[in-house]
Amino acid sequence: MTQYIVLSAILFTIGCVGVLTRRNAIVVFMCVELMLNACNLAFVAFARQHGNLDGQITAFFVMVVAAAEVVIGLAIIMTIFRTRRSASVDDASLLKY
Amino acid sequence: MTFWILAPIMVAAALGILFVRKAVHAALLLAVVMISLAFLYAVLDAPFLFAVQIIVYTGAILMLFLFVMMLIGVDAADSVVETIRGQRVMAVVLGLAFGTVLVLGISQVTFGVVVGLDEANAGGNVPAIANILFSRYVFAFEATSALLITAALGAMVLAHRERLTPKAGQAALAAQRMRDYAEHGKPLGPLPSPGVYARHNAVDTPALLPDGTAAESSVSRVLAARGTVRSAPALADDIDDVRRQIARFDGDDPTAMPETSGKAGAPATTEEDVQK
Numbered sequence: 310m311t312q313y314i315v316l317s318a319i320l321f322t323i324g325c326v327g328v329l330t331r332r333n334a335i336v337v338f339m340c341v342e343l344m345l346n347a348c349n350l351a352f353v354a355f356a357r358q359h360g361n362l363d364g365q366i367t368a369f370f371v372m373v374v375a376a377a378e379v380v381i382g383l384a385i386i387m388t389i390f391r392t393r394r395s396a397s398v399d400d401a402s403l404l405k406y
Numbered sequence: 407m408t409f410w411i412l413a414p415i416m417v418a419a420a421l422g423i424l425f426v427r428k429a430v431h432a433a434l435l436l437a438v439v440m441i442s443l444a445f446l447y448a449v450l451d452a453p454f455l456f457a458v459q460i461i462v463y464t465g466a467i468l469m470l471f472l473f474v475m476m477l478i479g480v481d482a483a484d485s486v487v488e489t490i491r492g493q494r495v496m497a498v499v500l501g502l503a504f505g506t507v508l509v510l511g512i513s514q515v516t517f518g519v520v521v522g523l524d525e526a527n528a529g530g531n532v533p534a535i536a537n538i539l540f541s542r543y544v545f546a547f548e549a550t551s552a553l554l555i556t557a558a559l560g561a562m563v564l565a566h567r568e569r570l571t572p573k574a575g576q577a578a579l580a581a582q583r584m585r586d587y588a589e590h591g592k593p594l595g596p597l598p599s600p601g602v603y604a605r606h607n608a609v610d611t612p613a614l615l616p617d618g619t620a621a622e623s624s625v626s627r628v629l630a631a632r633g634t635v636r637s638a639p640a641l642a643d644d645i646d647d648v649r650r651q652i653a654r655f656d657g658d659d660p661t662a663m664p665e666t667s668g669k670a671g672a673p674a675t676t677e678e679d680v681q682k
Contacts, residue, residue: 310517310520311512311513311515311517312409312413313409313446313450314512314517315509315512315513316409316413316416316417318505318508318509318512319417319420319505319509320416320417320420320439321508322501322502322504322505322508323417323420323421323423323424323501323505324420325501325504326424326497326498326500326501327423327424329493329497329500329501330424330493330494330497330498331424333429335429335432335433335471335474335475335478336423336429336432338471339423339429339432339433339436339471340423342436342463342467343420343423343436343439346439346440346443346463349443349455349459350443350446350447353446353447353450353452353455354450356450356452356523357450357451357452357520357521357522357523358517358518358520358521359521360521360522360523360525360526361526362523362526362527362531362534362535362538363538365452365454365455365531365535366535366538366539366543368452368455369454369455369458369535369539370543370546370550372455372458372459372462372463373550373553373554374550374553375463375467376462376466376467376554376557377553377554377556377557378557379467379470379471380470380557380558380560380561381557381560381561381564383470383471383474383561384560384561384564384565385564386474386478387474387477387478387564387565388564388565390477390478391567396478396479399489
């Protein structure tokens with residue numbers, strides 16, 4: 310039981326560091342997906358721990374929301390790429406000025 | 407047992423996402439993590455989530471990632487320039503601290519005995535999930551349907567591009583082609599295909615024009631950029647060689663044949679000529 314939660318924590322941390330360090334918007338997005346997956350693993354592990362299926366239902370909803378989020382996020386990345394010819398998160402800084 | 411095989415693979419692949427330069431490699435490593443996660447779900451008595459993880463995550467979401475990557479350029483490597491000084495180091499330090507705190511905190515907790523899902527999954531995992539999903543969580547389920555429709559609409563709106571210029575019709579295209587011919591001499595018809603009137607009909611051999619020069623436009627620009635196009639003087643020499651052979655069969659003097667290679671630098675004489 311503990312080992313699943315520890316693995317989930319490690320994956321979440323790696324996703325976190327990835328979001329902070331990577332520059333390519335798509336890779337940043339992948340790291341967000343990694344964090345969501347890590348949370349799902351914890352949910353499923355806790356569902357087995359407590360002997361009810363609510364955790365699995367939550368993981369299922371997380372997957373649905375992640376799918377919707379990916380669709381919108383990738384569409385936004387594509388739109389930004391189309392206007393700025395770059396997928397780097399540093400280049401989309403026009404709101405600063 | 408499955409866990410101890412899969413966990414190092416997952417951590418290694420997840421760390422790989424941080425270090426690989428190309429986004430495609432990151433996507434493939436993420437696929438490794440997600441498939442391993444699906445097997446962990448199967449181990450954790452969640453066969454429904456095992457299937458959903460493979461179908462939705464590795465099947466749909468990762469394919470979408472790869473699709474967008476193909477659209478915006480596969481070889482767009484990550485820049486290593488730091489815009490905020492020391493940000494990378496700070497991120498790694500903070501991440502390590504965060505991970506240490508999480509892992510230490512979790513290892514301090516005792517979770518008690520694992521109840522297990524044998525009782526909850528008694529009538530099968532999928533019927534049990536359906537029972538809960540369509541009773542207690544039915545409102546959340548309906549809300550996700552609204553969310554999915556909104557997401558689909560949003561994606562359509564975001565990906566839609568308004569046409570700013572009128573679409574060029576057939577008449578306009580034809581007029582443009584004639585104008586190009588009149589002003590720049592661009593050929594009206596299709597470009598000559600490679601290998602025409604040359605000794606070889608391979609795609610890397612430029613077509614020979616009636617005067618013996620090579621038509622540069624007959625070879626693909628990709629081959630020209632790679633520098634694998636056979637050179638024109640050598641080709642013209644091939645032609646001369648053929649003519650010499652024909653002439654020898656006819657018993658004529660090969661030097662009496664008119665020189666065909668209009669290209670400068672083409673050797674007019676060969677060893678046989680020198681011997682004579």
